[in-house]
Amino acid sequence: MKSYNGYLLDLDGTIYRGTEAIEGAKEFLSHLKDQHIPYLFLTNNSSASPQQVAIRLQKMGIDASPDEVYTSSMATAQYMSEHEAGCTVYMIGEEGLRQELVQHGFVLTEESPQYVVVGIDRTFTYEKLAIAATAVRKGAKLIATNPDPAIPTEKGLQPGNGSLIAAVSVAAATKPIVIGKPEPIIVRYALERLGTEAAQTLVVGDNLHTDIEAGANSGLDSLLVLTGYSTREDAEDHAVQPTYITEDLTAWRRRISRGV
Ligand SMILES: [Mg+2]
Incomplete structure (x- = not known):
């Protein structure tokens, strides 16, 4: 498996659901930090400020700061x-x-x-x-x-x-x-922030229409996590295919540790 220099991570359905962190999300983020792989939380949700998003993540026990968050409102402005x-x-x-x-x-x-x-x-x-x-x-x-x-x-x-x-x-x-996912505008700004090239960055999310198509539209590989919006059956019927599909981020972390 290819290794990636950066990650663009969706939030809702990928990192959390409601007020709870999703199984494996915390450990996956720790893994990225340990490996010094930069990531950015990339969300289409325009209602919350990056400060509010960071606080929400902190309340779930996820170490996050506002400068790790990029919202569709930020991209719009x-x-x-x-x-x-x-x-x-x-x-x-x-x-x-x-x-x-x-x-x-x-x-x-x-x-x-x-x-x-x-x-x-x-x-x-x-x-x-x-x-x-x-x-x-x-x-x-x-x-x-x-x-x-x-x-x-x-x-x-x-x-x-x-x-x-x-x-x-x-x-x-x-x-x-x-402006937001799946359009290239938000992805271009997010990559500028992250400082990685499209070809070396993985976009991760639970929604085929936004996250996975965002990858396809901007030349990034994509990972569909089955912890939110889209199901494996949805993926089978979808015109744009994710590069990878995983049950959750625990399974993905194991897979990248094995390198297959
Ligand atoms: Mg989502």
């Missing part, structure tokens, strides 16, 4: 800074997205914004939809932090940002620019 720094934005989203946009110097407004940015917002309303759609129809560029149609929760699958962006996109008759 980085992308917009490269294209139209300091412009006006109407945002649908939560604290993690708001914080990144404000920190990057964007001005949040409902009045004729240059951009409309949509991230998961659990207080989404018809009014927000109307403001966003009107702005886009008047020429604002439409950006989606991530395309996930649904997110796994304790109550089962709940609407994800893909559902919200679909509403805005239909209402405004405009397709969004999508």
Whole structure:
């Protein structure tokens, strides 16, 4: 088996489920630290700040710092800074997205914004939809932090940002620019942060549509972990195949120790 110089690790369904670390995740992260293999937590979840994500991980007994976390909100703010720094934005989203946009110097407004940015917002309303759609129809560029149609929760699958962006996109008759996995934009920024080449980096996640396709779209090998969203049967039917499939990160750690 090829050995990798860096890892991009999904969080939900890969490292934790709800408030619990997934079996083997902690030990796998310790293994990477011991081997001095750099990794970055790469998440499509735009709602939490890297500080909040790090605290969440620490509460599960996982040693993590904010600079090990890269979110779709961070990638969105980085992308917009490269294209139209300091412009006006109407945002649908939560604290993690708001914080990144404000920190990057964007001005949040409902009045004729240059951009409309949509991230998961659990207080989404018809009014927000109307403001966003009107702005886009008047020429604002439409950006989606991530395309996930649904997110796994304790109550089962709940609407994800893909559902919200679909509403805005239909209402405004405009397709969004999508930043998060499986798009190459977030992966490019994450690799810059990690400091490793695509061909030497493994992307790890539980979702064929986001994590595994992100690898395929950006030239990275991928590992599907069967501890979350996608099943082995899903993988058999999926057009894009992961490079590897593992039951969980314990099994993967054993496999890389054996080198096969
Ligand atoms: Mg996941």
